[in-house]
Amino acid sequence: MVMHPVLMIAIPLLSAFIMPLIKKAHRYFAFSILLLNTALSILLFAKVYNEGALYETIAGFSPPVGIYLAVDNLSALLAFLINIFATINFLTSRQDFRFSMLYLLGVAGATGIVLTGDIFNMFVFFEITAVASYALVASKKDRKATEGAIKYMILGSVGSVFMLVGIAIIYSQLKSLNLYDIAARISSMDTKMMWLSFSFLLTGIGVEAELFPLNGWVPDAYEGAESNISSFLSFGPSKASIYAIARLLIIFSMSRTYELALYLGIVTLLVGELAAFTQKNTKRMLAYSSIGQMGLILIAFSLMDKTSYAIPAAFFIIVSHASAKSALFLLSDKDGFGDMSSKYAGLAGVLSLIGMPPLAGFWGKWYLLMGVADEKIWAVAAIIIFSAVIEAIYFARYLYKNMEGKESSRNSIPAAVMVSISIVMGILPILYNMAGGVLNA
Amino acid sequence: MMWPEYVTVAALISIGLYGVMAKKNLMKIFIAISLMETGVNLLLITIGYIPEGTAPIENGNFVKYVDPLPQALVLTAIVIGLSVTALALTLLIRYHSKTGTLEYRRGMKW
Amino acid sequence: MRKVAAIVIASAFFAILLISFYQIPQSGYSGSEYYYSNPITGSHANESVPSHYISGTKNETGAVNAVTAIVVEYRGFDTLGEVTVLFTAATGVAFLLHKGKGGKKRAEANLILREGSKLVLPFILLAGAYIFIHGHLTPGGGFPGGAVIASGFLLMMLSYPKFFMKEKPVSITESFAGITFAVIGLLGLLFASSFLENFLPLGNAGYLLSAGIIPVIYIAIGFKVGSELSSIADKLKEVQK
Numbered sequence: 001m002v003m004h005p006v007l008m009i010a011i012p013l014l015s016a017f018i019m020p021l022i023k024k025a026h027r028y029f030a031f032s033i034l035l036l037n038t039a040l041s042i043l044l045f046a047k048v049y050n051e052g053a054l055y056e057t058i059a060g061f062s063p064p065v066g067i068y069l070a071v072d073n074l075s076a077l078l079a080f081l082i083n084i085f086a087t088i089n090f091l092t093s094r095q096d097f098r099f100s101m102l103y104l105l106g107v108a109g110a111t112g113i114v115l116t117g118d119i120f121n122m123f124v125f126f127e128i129t130a131v132a133s134y135a136l137v138a139s140k141k142d143r144k145a146t147e148g149a150i151k152y153m154i155l156g157s158v159g160s161v162f163m164l165v166g167i168a169i170i171y172s173q174l175k176s177l178n179l180y181d182i183a184a185r186i187s188s189m190d191t192k193m194m195w196l197s198f199s200f201l202l203t204g205i206g207v208e209a210e211l212f213p214l215n216g217w218v219p220d221a222y223e224g225a226e227s228n229i230s231s232f233l234s235f236g237p238s239k240a241s242i243y244a245i246a247r248l249l250i251i252f253s254m255s256r257t258y259e260l261a262l263y264l265g266i267v268t269l270l271v272g273e274l275a276a277f278t279q280k281n282t283k284r285m286l287a288y289s290s291i292g293q294m295g296l297i298l299i300a301f302s303l304m305d306k307t308s309y310a311i312p313a314a315f316f317i318i319v320s321h322a323s324a325k326s327a328l329f330l331l332s333d334k335d336g337f338g339d340m341s342s343k344y345a346g347l348a349g350v351l352s353l354i355g356m357p358p359l360a361g362f363w364g365k366w367y368l369l370m371g372v373a374d375e376k377i378w379a380v381a382a383i384i385i386f387s388a389v390i391e392a393i394y395f396a397r398y399l400y401k402n403m404e405g406k407e408s409s410r411n412s413i414p415a416a417v418m419v420s421i422s423i424v425m426g427i428l429p430i431l432y433n434m435a436g437g438v439l440n441a
Numbered sequence: 442m443m444w445p446e447y448v449t450v451a452a453l454i455s456i457g458l459y460g461v462m463a464k465k466n467l468m469k470i471f472i473a474i475s476l477m478e479t480g481v482n483l484l485l486i487t488i489g490y491i492p493e494g495t496a497p498i499e500n501g502n503f504v505k506y507v508d509p510l511p512q513a514l515v516l517t518a519i520v521i522g523l524s525v526t527a528l529a530l531t532l533l534i535r536y537h538s539k540t541g542t543l544e545y546r547r548g549m550k551w
Numbered sequence: 552m553r554k555v556a557a558i559v560i561a562s563a564f565f566a567i568l569l570i571s572f573y574q575i576p577q578s579g580y581s582g583s584e585y586y587y588s589n590p591i592t593g594s595h596a597n598e599s600v601p602s603h604y605i606s607g608t609k610n611e612t613g614a615v616n617a618v619t620a621i622v623v624e625y626r627g628f629d630t631l632g633e634v635t636v637l638f639t640a641a642t643g644v645a646f647l648l649h650k651g652k653g654g655k656k657r658a659e660a661n662l663i664l665r666e667g668s669k670l671v672l673p674f675i676l677l678a679g680a681y682i683f684i685h686g687h688l689t690p691g692g693g694f695p696g697g698a699v700i701a702s703g704f705l706l707m708m709l710s711y712p713k714f715f716m717k718e719k720p721v722s723i724t725e726s727f728a729g730i731t732f733a734v735i736g737l738l739g740l741l742f743a744s745s746f747l748e749n750f751l752p753l754g755n756a757g758y759l760l761s762a763g764i765i766p767v768i769y770i771a772i773g774f775k776v777g778s779e780l781s782s783i784a785d786k787l788k789e790v791q792k
Binding site: 004006007010013014016017018019020021055056057058059060061062063064065066067068070096098099101102105108109112117120121124125127128131132134135138139165169172173174175176177178179180181184185188190192193196 | 600603611632633646722
């Protein structure tokens with residue numbers, strides 16, 4: 001079969017359009033579409049892994065005149081992760097057909113962000129995920145969810161305006177919107193304009209990627225939303241947007257932009273972990289911890305130009321965070337791990353997040369520390385270890401609190417499956433090589 | 442350099458930013474966001490404009506056309522802005538029915 | 552305090568924006584510094600992207616309106632996304648708003664408004680349809696056309712407090728228009744080589760039946776936007792107190 005990555009975006013969109021016509025069977029329909037998408041993403045990854053980066057033109061016009069999809073190993077893997085977690089997470093939904101539609105659209109948007117090779121197209125997919133997420137966060141019909149959604153929406157809309165200003169500045173200088181065309185000709189741009197467009201784009205994407213000064217919405221939206229939506233937010237939009245930032249760093253690829261990203265990552269990591277340490281509320285604690293992990297991923301990506309460990313490190317942290325944190329969010333609708341599967345999911349998830357071998361989280365931190373050691377930036381290494389210790393302390397507190405609890409979440413089985421993915425990926429260090437040869441611009 | 446246009450763009454975006462930061466009424470905040478969106482749309486159009494250019498619709502005799510791409514982008518951006526506004530209004534209706542006000546709660550600040 | 556800080560930040564932002572706009576060149580788009588490179592082959596082109604659109608639209612897409620050609624053909628994928636954003640918002644509005652509890656009764660509009668709006672409604676719908684059918688020839692297209700159609704229904708809502716959109720036909724129209732767009736894209740994958748690629752004859756540029764799939768897609772978009780905007784307006788009206 002000829003593999004077309006565009007199908008992974010077009011089919012969910014088409015099925016979301018079909019959904020109002022078949023209200024009755026919406027859950028099975030959406031689930032089978034998500035399953036199909038996961039299968040497609042596996043095929044896509046196999047193809048990209050064997051044959052190298054894959055380009056698909058859309059509408060038959062060669063880029064940059066037309067739009068195209070550019071898929072490398074890392075984006076194929078991320079598309080796979082987003083879709084498989086979406087499939088598992090969807091099992092926990094108990095809402096009407098409009099929920100399934102919004103969910104499918106959100107997943108399609110996140111998939112689009114990682115696959116597209118055009119900056120304006122990326123913006124459009126950002127908006128699809130963002131609008132779907134605003135509505136999904138507000139799906140719990142109480143006051144907290146509404147407030148969280150409004151806050152998310154205010155910051156998200158301002159972020160999208162900033163992103164558009166960044167795109168406009170790039171277009172005014174290069175008359176092109178294609179990511180790789182921009183990357184090829186970026187050196188002809190004035191340095192000041194490069195910095196301006198970079199900062200506007202970083203600010204815009206940073207809202208979704210939960211970077212430090214822009215993440216005011218995170219705790220409120222995560223706390224207010226239904227637990228499966230908090231889980232969706234933590235593997236979908238946030239992972240797609242941190243990947244978008246990685247692409248952004250590659251395009252601009254100035255040593256100073258990498259440095260800025262490194263500092264931003266460090267600040268985000270420290271702020272997130274310290275805030276999580278002081279939190280009493282479980283969901284807010286998990287949300288702040290997510291912020292910290294996003295900072296860690298950004299640190300990994302910011303070392304991309306220096307060490308070959310950076311991308312595997314980022315990939316493993318993404319795997320660990322997407323699976324374990326999503327699982328913990330799923331479990332967070334009740335205080336306590338009553339039954340076996342939620343005990344297993346909670347314990348393995350926490351161990352992966354703090355970085356116990358041989359789980360995915362361990363490999364992430366291990367490769368990151370190797371990369372940092374290669375570069376001999378010991379301050380960063382110290383900060384990473386320090387944050388891991390804080391993480392260990394508050395997660396120990398969290399485990400202690402929850403293991404006592406008698407009642408257990410209804411979502412324990414999907415959560416257990418999610419965590420198992422992190423375990424499987426952790427004991428397959430072959431994936432190191434798979435994630436290694438990525439992002440060949 | 443087209444000063445009037447660019448000054449308008451900068452003014453619209455910064456007034457919008459001021460509104461988002463300073464206002465407490467959520468309705469006013471979303472109006473401010475709409476202002477920012479208008480500013481960006483104007484920015485895109487201005488970037489694509491060429492002095493004495495006409496609309497890029499071919500009519501046989503060659504004239505100078507403006508850059509058509511930003512116009513297409515603005516079309517997209519307008520529709521996206523509209524969608525966000527519609528959803529925002531919906532959330533505001535809900536917020537109002539829950540709290541009886543459109544003001545920020547104190548704990549909601551960041 | 553908060554206001555002072557906001558004023559300071561906003562004025563600093565204003566200055567930054569002006570400084571950055573100062574550098575934007577106004578020489579048009581034909582300079583050699585804009586010659587693009589093809590990311591797949593790595594080869595350099597002898598023209599800039601906008602001038603390719605200006606010179607190539609007629610031959611490559613059969614449309615005379617370059618903006619339409621970009622919106623529907625060259626960057627049709629963006630437009631699919633854009634339609635989806637609107638669709639997402641409409642779904643979200645319907646998802647979040649409870650079915651209207653009637654609300655406060657509004658007074659009937661006066662006779663002139665009621666009879667007048669009945670009289671102009673067909674013409675508004677006709678104008679909307681004209682705009683989206685002729686998208687590839689004249690300024691306009693699916694989005695403005697759909698908005699005009701929705702404005703006709705909005706007029707009816709304003710003049711008749713009891714006027715409401717029937718949910719079922721609206722949502723079916725919406726769905727079918729969306730399905731048409733996506734299916735045309737997939738047919739492009741089937742009959743031509745890529746998603747959304749034109750597979751119909753281009754015809755004579757400048758005539759109504761030309762430009763391949765552009766009019767078909769724009770008609771679908773017109774229906775979709777019209778039904779979505781009117782359903783959003785209808786939903787927001789229902790909860791009005």
